[in-house]
Amino acid sequence: MILRVPANGIEIAYDSFGSPGGRPLLLIMGLGSQLIHWDEEFCELLAGHGHRVVRFDNRDAGESTHFHHAESPVLGSDEAPYLLDDMADDTAGLLDALGWESAHLVGVSMGGMIAQLTAIRHPNRVRSLTSIMSTPSPQAAPPTDAAMAALTAPPAPDREAAIRRALAACDVLGSPGYPPDLERIARTTGLGYDRCHDPAGGARQLAAIVASADRAPRLRELTVPTLVMHGLDDPLVPVAGGIATAEAVPGARLLTFPGMGHNLPRPLWPEFAAAIGELTASAEVVASEG
Numbered sequence: 574m575i576l577r578v579p580a581n582g583i584e585i586a587y588d589s590f591g592s593p594g595g596r597p598l599l600l601i602m603g604l605g606s607q608l609i610h611w612d613e614e615f616c617e618l619l620a621g622h623g624h625r626v627v628r629f630d631n632r633d634a635g636e637s638t639h640f641h642h643a644e645s646p647v648l649g650s651d652e653a654p655y656l657l658d659d660m661a662d663d664t665a666g667l668l669d670a671l672g673w674e675s676a677h678l679v680g681v682s683m684g685g686m687i688a689q690l691t692a693i694r695h696p697n698r699v700r701s702l703t704s705i706m707s708t709p710s711p712q713a714a715p716p717t718d719a720a721m722a723a724l725t726a727p728p729a730p731d732r733e734a735a736i737r738r739a740l741a742a743c744d745v746l747g748s749p750g751y752p753p754d755l756e757r758i759a760r761t762t763g764l765g766y767d768r769c770h771d772p773a774g775g776a777r778q779l780a781a782i783v784a785s786a787d788r789a790p791r792l793r794e795l796t797v798p799t800l801v802m803h804g805l806d807d808p809l810v811p812v813a814g815g816i817a818t819a820e821a822v823p824g825a826r827l828l829t830f831p832g833m834g835h836n837l838p839r840p841l842w843p844e845f846a847a848a849i850g851e852l853t854a855s856a857e858v859v860a861s862e863g
Contacts, residue, residue: 575636580666581659586636587629587667591620596853597673597700598624601664603682604724604782605775607635607765612757615842619679622850627671631687632663633774635765645773646780653780657683660781661690665698677853679703681837682810683782689818693791701798701856702822703849706807706835708814709821710787719745720808720835724779728772735770736762743836749806750832751840792821798856799825800848804833826852 577586587608598619600611611628619626630637632655643654664687668676675698680688685707692699708714716724723745729735739762743753799822803815812829819827828848830841837845 577636578667578670580670581663582666583632583638583663585629585632585638585663585667585670587627587671589628590616590626591624593625595620595623595625596857597671597676598626598849598853599664599668599673599676599678600626600628601678601680601684601687602628602631602634603680603684604778605634605772607768609635609761609764609768612761612837612839612842614839615837615846618842618846619849622846622853624677624850624853627667627676629667631660631684631778633771633777635769639769639771639774640777641773643777646777651784653784654777655781657686657690657781657785658694660687660778661694664688664691665695668698674698675700677701677703677849677856679705679849680707681705682707682835683778685818686782686785686788689788689792690785692795692797693788696795696797699797700860701800701852702795703800703802703852704815704818705802705837705845706804706810706815707818708810709789709792709817711782712787713789713817714811714814716810717808724809729766729770732763732766732770735766746809746835748804748832748834748836748838751838753836754839757839789817789821792818793823795822797822798852798859800828800852801825802828802830802845802848804835805829805831806833807835809835
């Protein structure tokens, strides 16, 4: 069931999985994506490792608040309606609304950037940090021309076109080592279109990424247990971004995956869930001993 709560002056939509007594785990999705892009099966895997899992719609996505009143951003400009810092504050606000004093954060792509900033801006709220296919800054891992073209293609005019575009994007952004589940992609894309089709919201999120400062200097000050996971064949955020993240955060563990592009291949879900579960469990032990 989707719930909505006030957080940081906006409204955020979320749902949850697992036992209420599990280790609190907050999933942060990437650019232009919605909470449904965290597959329910993957969320159940995470719950099976002892977590209370919450996934949510970022601002300008899904059923959370959209900034329709904001001016259209100019790509490449330093001006943006908001920054990733504001989205990190949304995340902290959601923790307040959930009644969670702190939580383990898992973010993919832009969601990894938001998770990084939440740990920077609200260190006492973050028990562990998992940054997946992300980077401290766009400059640390520039996308390929083909990946950037796929990312910035004109908005789809209708539902069927949106599905066709998502399937075509798999050829560019997907994982060459893992055949795509085209049926699952089509179904999720259609559901996302039905929940909320707002290309301008994604453009505002992209502007926030571009206008936000390099996080590497502040990541070096973190003391939170950190896991970095990245595909070796990612064309949108190349593995240099994951390496830069792991090098910036003291003590971070880096896991790389051959054949993985800019998505989460289903065959790797058990390995992802196990690595995250190991991190959160060990972080809880360290915190209790401290």
